[in-house]
Amino acid sequence: MENKKQITEIQKICLIGEKNCGKSTLVHKFLTGKFEELRATIGGFAQRKIPFGSIEVEIQIWDTYDQERFGKLAPMYYRGARAILVVFDITKYDTFLKADQWLKDSIENNSNPHIILIGNKSDLEFERKVETTEAEEYAKKVNAIYFETSSKNGQNVKEIFIEAAKFTLIDLEKNPEKVKMKDNEEMELKIYDPKIEKKSCCF
Numbered sequence: 531m532e533n534k535k536q537i538t539e540i541q542k543i544c545l546i547g548e549k550n551c552g553k554s555t556l557v558h559k560f561l562t563g564k565f566e567e568l569r570a571t572i573g574g575f576a577q578r579k580i581p582f583g584s585i586e587v588e589i590q591i592w593d594t595y596d597q598e599r600f601g602k603l604a605p606m607y608y609r610g611a612r613a614i615l616v617v618f619d620i621t622k623y624d625t626f627l628k629a630d631q632w633l634k635d636s637i638e639n640n641s642n643p644h645i646i647l648i649g650n651k652s653d654l655e656f657e658r659k660v661e662t663t664e665a666e667e668y669a670k671k672v673n674a675i676y677f678e679t680s681s682k683n684g685q686n687v688k689e690i691f692i693e694a695a696k697f698t699l700i701d702l703e704k705n706p707e708k709v710k711m712k713d714n715e716e717m718e719l720k721i722y723d724p725k726i727e728k729k730s731c732c733f
């Protein structure tokens with residue numbers, strides 16, 4: 531097997547957003563390929579290695595739960611996150627409005643995280659209350675990338691985690707001192723279509 535170069539630091543990725551917008555289900559779909567009803571979220575993380583050509587990025591995905599319980603723990607979750615995935619439900623406009631507060635809180639508790647805004651439940655098109663263009667405009671304003679996802683039909687589920695991992699390579703290219711490597715060899719920063727490795731899970 532090809533020996534992949536590794537980035538020493540595990541890359542923390544954090545999912546936040548209103549209750550029931552589908553954060554845990556997105557993580558579960560990514561890890562298992564299945565869309566299933568889950569028990570209440572108790573918080574936690576899972577790790578996955580994502581290969582990009584000769585470089586391997588190990589991500590640690592942190593799932594969070596409602597603001598009331600989670601509020602006090604927020605700084606601990608956000609600290610050191612490379613990327614924050616702000617999730618809302620396209621069928622509930624208030625979850626889109628509240629995404630703004632989630633985003634502000636996360637920025638307050640972290641230095642310059644990369645933000646991905648996620649409009650989830652895109653399979654419920656007939657119940658849509660948030661237009662794609664409105665979400666895209668908001669994302670542009672806050673310097674985020676926008677994706678629409680569905681854990682039910684799998685739309686963009688892998689892509690959001692791959693995109694989150696890619697931020698590490700972008701930082702490595704722009705600010706190499708920000709990313710710790712296992713050796714000092716020069717890296718070839720080509721981005722290939724990654725294959726997701728199925729390994730180590732703690733969910």
Ligand SMILES: Nc1nc2c(ncn2[C@@H]2O[C@H](COP(=O)(O)OP(=O)(O)OP(=O)(O)O)[C@@H](O)[C@H]2O)c(=O)[nH]1
Nearest residue numbers: 549550551552553554555571595596651680681682
């Ligand atoms: N149709 C549809 N339903 C979804 C999708 N994702 C999640 N759901 C459903 O939405 C409900 C809430 O999903 P969860 O993943 O538990 O939501 P959460 O954001 O983790 O909620 P908290 O942990 O309470 O903050 C469940 O009934 C899921 O089955 C989706 O993409 N499409």
Ligand SMILES: [Mg+2]
Nearest residue numbers: 553554571594
């Ligand atoms: Mg949850």
